[in-house]
Amino acid sequence: SQKIEQNSEALNIQEGKTATLTCNYTNYSPAYLQWYRQDPGRGPVFLLLIRENEKEKRKERLKVTFDTTLKQSLFHITASQPADSATYLCALGRRSNYQLIWGAGTKLIIKP
């Protein structure tokens, strides 16, 4: 069956360190992958998009990698801050119809 997995356990990181979140998928052929941030009681907010033919994308302190061989995307936040604490969602865009399939999200907690 088709699956997208994000670590369901919260990730606790010390302020200033790099936080790395994982998104694994099986039985998909994604055309692209997106990462969103979601704060409690709010809607998701788009962060980054990476296409299947791209290995890495950066935006300020954020970096996303996409390995279609490993079927995995990594999302990095460098120099993390308490304000980065949120739930981060990955979403795969299917090649067949470009509809997004979502992971359940990983809660990131940055401790001062």
Place this chain on the structure above:
Amino acid sequence: DAEITQSPRHKITETGRQVTLACHQTWNHNNMFWYRQDLGHGLRLIHYSYGVQDTNKGEVSDGYSVSRSNTEDLPLTLESAASSQTSVYFCASRPGGDTGELFFGEGSRLTVL
């Protein structure tokens, strides 16, 4: 500023009642989507629309309907609410094309008793 708004933000209803959740966007986006979000699950697509008079079923469309009479609005109707439809509902839009970012509303929390 352009935005996407959902109403009501919170609603409690009884089993069997009809409920409509409103979604209004001022970006003039062609594509609009309704998702539900439940603990332990990723966002699941209920219905979507690529333009006026266009509606399509998503992966969890049973018991839900939408209509698109103008660009700005995509109301979601639960014909006969069931307890399994207790969830947080998100409306989203994007300009068009297949890969662009989604802009989400703040969500509507629905409780069916």
